[in-house]
Amino acid sequence: MKAIILAAGRGERMNSSLPKPLHKVLGLSLIERVIIPLLKAGIKEIIVVLGYKGEEIENYLKKKFKDKKINFQFVYNNDYEKGNGASFLLALKRLKADEPFLLLMADHIYSPTIIERLLKEKDSFIVVNQNFSLIKDLAEETKVKINNGYLVAIGKDLKDFDGVDGGIFLLRRKDWQLNKKEGELCLIIKEYLKKEKIKPFYLKKDEYVFNINDQESKKWASNYLLNHCGKKEDGIISRNINRKISKLFTQFLINLNCSPLTFTIINFLLTILAAFSFFFSNILGAFLVQLVSIFDGVDGEIARLKLATTKFGAYLDAILDRYGDTIIMLSLAFAHYLKTNQDLIFFWTIWAILGSNISMILKEKEKLLFSYSFTNPLLPPSRDLRLFLIFLFGIFNQLFPLVIFLAIFINLGVLIRLLLVKRFAKED
Amino acid sequence: MKAIILAAGRGERMNSSLPKPLHKVLGLSLIERVIIPLLKAGIKEIIVVLGYKGEEIENYLKKKFKDKKINFQFVYNNDYEKGNGASFLLALKRLKADEPFLLLMADHIYSPTIIERLLKEKDSFIVVNQNFSLIKDLAEETKVKINNGYLVAIGKDLKDFDGVDGGIFLLRRKDWQLNKKEGELCLIIKEYLKKEKIKPFYLKKDEYVFNINDQESKKWASNYLLNHCGKKEDGIISRNINRKISKLFTQFLINLNCSPLTFTIINFLLTILAAFSFFFSNILGAFLVQLVSIFDGVDGEIARLKLATTKFGAYLDAILDRYGDTIIMLSLAFAHYLKTNQDLIFFWTIWAILGSNISMILKEKEKLLFSYSFTNPLLPPSRDLRLFLIFLFGIFNQLFPLVIFLAIFINLGVLIRLLLVKRFAKED
Structure with a gap:
């Protein structure tokens, strides 16, 4: 046509x-x-x-x-x-x-x-x-x-x-x-x-x-687009905190002639920086982790606003988020271990990492098997909430309680997912 | 009708x-x-x-x-x-x-x-x-x-x-x-x-x-069904070793009035047993891990042969496989650490676990994004091959080289997947 x-x-x-x-x-x-x-x-x-x-x-x-x-x-x-x-x-x-x-x-x-x-x-x-x-x-x-x-x-x-x-x-x-x-x-x-x-x-x-x-109607449209460039699946922290800040970055960065992928990579580097900063200060680490969580929205926002979303972008983002989360968790556990010699923190950390990866696998599997993904306040916290918890516990220097809480909360969430799926599937 | x-x-x-x-x-x-x-x-x-x-x-x-x-x-x-x-x-x-x-x-x-x-x-x-x-x-x-x-x-x-x-x-x-x-x-x-x-x-x-x-034509049909109850996506070890043995179990166990789920649970318990047996003997652990790998096929075979496959079964299986693999890897690492005091084994173990979980996420994501899952000899080893490597290295008491090899091989595989997807997506 x-x-x-x-x-x-x-x-x-x-x-x-x-x-x-x-x-x-x-x-x-x-x-x-x-x-x-x-x-x-x-x-x-x-x-x-x-x-x-x-x-x-x-x-x-x-x-x-x-x-x-x-x-x-x-x-x-x-x-x-x-x-x-x-x-x-x-x-x-x-x-x-x-x-x-x-x-x-x-x-x-x-x-x-x-x-x-x-x-x-x-x-x-x-x-x-x-x-x-x-x-x-x-x-x-x-x-x-x-x-x-x-x-x-x-x-x-x-x-x-x-x-x-x-x-x-x-x-x-x-x-x-x-x-x-x-x-x-x-x-x-x-x-x-x-x-x-x-x-x-x-x-x-x-x-x-x-x-x-x-100029006024241009500004009006621009504001609307900026306020609606989040994702439907955004978690509670994303929607109420992160997006409100990330759109300020986006508004500025979108005028640079950079592809969304650039910001995906920058955010991954920022993640590594945040992870290692736990070796110097939990508070610094905590703030940087929350910054990572906020900045994580920028690549997607720019891609959507510039009508440039790609499947590869979504794919790469998923990989780097997984590696990023793991690096953060391991670094903060190791930093804590160096200070306190509590090696048990590794045990809990591994279960927290495992649980959040399994949750990701299950989300995708649900979409494939049932064309549906379960959302429920009891389910394992989404990435925005997990990083926010690291931020919260981090600024109060409570890393050990943090990983115990995450490990239990997330793996319990996997169990709840399983029960929800069982009920949903209604099979013999 | x-x-x-x-x-x-x-x-x-x-x-x-x-x-x-x-x-x-x-x-x-x-x-x-x-x-x-x-x-x-x-x-x-x-x-x-x-x-x-x-x-x-x-x-x-x-x-x-x-x-x-x-x-x-x-x-x-x-x-x-x-x-x-x-x-x-x-x-x-x-x-x-x-x-x-x-x-x-x-x-x-x-x-x-x-x-x-x-x-x-x-x-x-x-x-x-x-x-x-x-x-x-x-x-x-x-x-x-x-x-x-x-x-x-x-x-x-x-x-x-x-x-x-x-x-x-x-x-x-x-x-x-x-x-x-x-x-x-x-x-x-x-x-x-x-x-x-x-x-x-x-x-x-x-x-x-x-x-x-x-009776002869009944036997003939029965043999055919038994020889074709594997999955198309079966890996090299599954196809050539595991299925040949698991079908012997299946042939016997299918006549018990048990649901396939029973065998999923039994295999998970067997996995825990295999994991902890590394604390006693690497050779015992290695053999039990290979037994787990073989027995892992039984639930699916029985489900397919009894026309009783369910989405929930596939879902539960995916969860327990992930937890099972992690328990095996952590146990063998910990057993090795207790004997040798080499704490570096945990570092490699975590990357091996992470890589194999990320590979799983990516497989599902590929199916969702591209209705396609990449298979390639260079890709991270599938579960059957991973467990077989644990078996092989295990019987020769080479746990440390094992986890290094797995960590590098699997995470390199993630990188290769990423490149394959990039080429496949052909987007701007």
């Missing part, structure tokens, strides 16, 4: 000489945020309608995506001041009759999952946002009215409306001619409606669309 | 007063081996045609499956000496017109996967075995001739044939009448063929069907 991206407008309210599609939000330009989800969905034929500083954008895109084998068509609309309707009509001429296509705006930020879901559909659709908490200034938005499952009205000044235009359409070029030749896109959509019906495509929970008009 | 099982015959060549369907093969009666796969495929309406010692079989089935909510219909054919064709016709009367049904023989042993696959089909099918290596005595078998994708001839004396009747049919009761009223089933099938076409349903590689006529 082909995609049309309208990127001709001046965007003067951005108060910047940079054309709007090239403005960056959390490390990616607006137009990158439109194109990357298309690539992930397998769309490689992209028609970009350019106007204001069009050549600058064309050169930028050619350079940015030069390894991606995208078949770009650049269409120039010199009358871009007269509204994006004409831009759309110009692009439309590049399509074959009866060919379905996506229509997107270069100044909208949207969840990649919308494209994945939309591509499974057959009819004509307009993405409709009914989550008004996402909207900064309703007056700025194009509203839509839905009746009996179809779009019946669209416009900025609609008084009676059901949602807001998400700036993404799945349409089909037909052999008919549209009468309107200029004006805003919604006038053209009204023309289209006279010939074909368009259905609303609603956002799911957790999906978002942002219309970027000015 | 309903299933018809023909279980009326005398089976006189079994040379036994026990009716043939109740003869046991590896812990399950023949008729259990027919019914259990039906249950697993969700079939709960079963028509059993009985004749010779019919009441004994009826009582047996009612008792055996009393918790299974099977809707049994028992149909008695007093003329069972005249062939199983009449039995089939009697059962047919219990069906509604145009209702599809399965037809099975109580004296055939077959792979459960055949039923799963067959139930996805719409037309009429006869299961056809073309794997002649499964057949003990071709003269005993009913042959089939296939032409243009349809069954065209069936009979014991067929000279020109393409395969052997597998004793399983997917048919459909239609409103027509069949003329034949008695004789062998294949005469009735020939009548059916005049009204409806039947397609061949071929066995896949690793699937089997056995027709049990006498």
Whole structure:
């Protein structure tokens, strides 16, 4: 399928000489945020309608995506001041009759999952946002009215409306001619409606669309993304403490031109540093361990925010977390042993390490066997909580009680997991 | 869907007063081996045609499956000496017109996967075995001739044939009448063929069907099942040493009325015994560890042979293997330390344990991320090989070199896994 991206407008309210599609939000330009989800969905034929500083954008895109084998068509609309309707009509001429296509705006930020879901559909659709908490200034938005499952009205000044235009359409070029030749896109959509019906495509929970008009709406979208870049499975410490701090790192580090993997490696080095610092001071070690726990979120946050998550990244992260945890536990046990000569601490430490590794194996096994992973307050503490316990006990110099507590708590958790699975499986 | 099982015959060549369907093969009666796969495929309406010692079989089935909510219909054919064709016709009367049904023989042993696959089909099918290596005595078998994708001839004396009747049919009761009223089933099938076409349903590689006529064919089938109850993922030591011995245990233990879980627990206790025996003698410990490795196969073999594999069983097994390995490694390290005072052995031991746990996590993660698990001679040794190395080094009293070797070998394997995954993922 082909995609049309309208990127001709001046965007003067951005108060910047940079054309709007090239403005960056959390490390990616607006137009990158439109194109990357298309690539992930397998769309490689992209028609970009350019106007204001069009050549600058064309050169930028050619350079940015030069390894991606995208078949770009650049269409120039010199009358871009007269509204994006004409831009759309110009692009439309590049399509074959009866060919379905996506229509997107270069100044909208949207969840990649919308494209994945939309591509499974057959009819004509307009993405409709009914989550008004996402909207900064309703007056700025194009509203839509839905009746009996179809779009019946669209416009900025609609008084009676059901949602807001998400700036993404799945349409089909037909052999008919549209009468309107200029004006805003919604006038053209009204023309289209006279010939074909368009259905609303609603956002799911957790999906978002942002219309970027000015610096404030850019900031608004950026804040939303930053506040929602955690993971669903985040533990209690992650959610309430770590993410709140890690996003400050992320906000800064995302603008460096580094891959998420860089931060995975840096965090592993930091882990080793934290581990060995127990030989000097438990308090220093404890604080560094908590820093590791916080910084551990950065690689994933950057990957998600830059639409750059990879399976290899998740895989490497899992390995380094395991080695990292073990190095921390062994170091603090050894440091304690050197000070106190209590060799029994090794016994408990080994069981704590073993239990947390077994818990990890079981989590994966549960997903494989039952397509489900058990969560329960009684289950072995997740990594964020474990590291937080090391931090807490560490600053009070209670390393021996710490490892006993972890060993018992974690291995008891394995037992509870087993019972939960037994009950869940309901087999003979 | 309903299933018809023909279980009326005398089976006189079994040379036994026990009716043939109740003869046991590896812990399950023949008729259990027919019914259990039906249950697993969700079939709960079963028509059993009985004749010779019919009441004994009826009582047996009612008792055996009393918790299974099977809707049994028992149909008695007093003329069972005249062939199983009449039995089939009697059962047919219990069906509604145009209702599809399965037809099975109580004296055939077959792979459960055949039923799963067959139930996805719409037309009429006869299961056809073309794997002649499964057949003990071709003269005993009913042959089939296939032409243009349809069954065209069936009979014991067929000279020109393409395969052997597998004793399983997917048919459909239609409103027509069949003329034949008695004789062998294949005469009735020939009548059916005049009204409806039947397609061949071929066995896949690793699937089997056995027709049990006498004690020799029972033994033949039993040997086949026993020789094929290993797992595809079996490592080199499992395949070439352990399975050859464990199946001797299995052959004996499967006749005890114990669940596979019992043997999982016994093996864990044996593991603890093996671990602690290192405190007395490395050679004793080494031999017991290898015994654990062998006996570890028994629970799975019994579960597979008794069609009783459960997800919980696999889950529990994974947990106990992890704890078991750790207990063995720690015990032998501690035993060595007590004798030699070399505390460095703990350092290497911990890395060996950690590496093998991480390998387990990664195997599961690979299946989840890539629906694939990497196997490669360079990868960390699987459990069978690890325990075999403990055995080998153990009998030569080389515990310290053992743990160094394991620690390096296993953790190097993790690194190789990482590189393989990186190459496999081909992501940016």
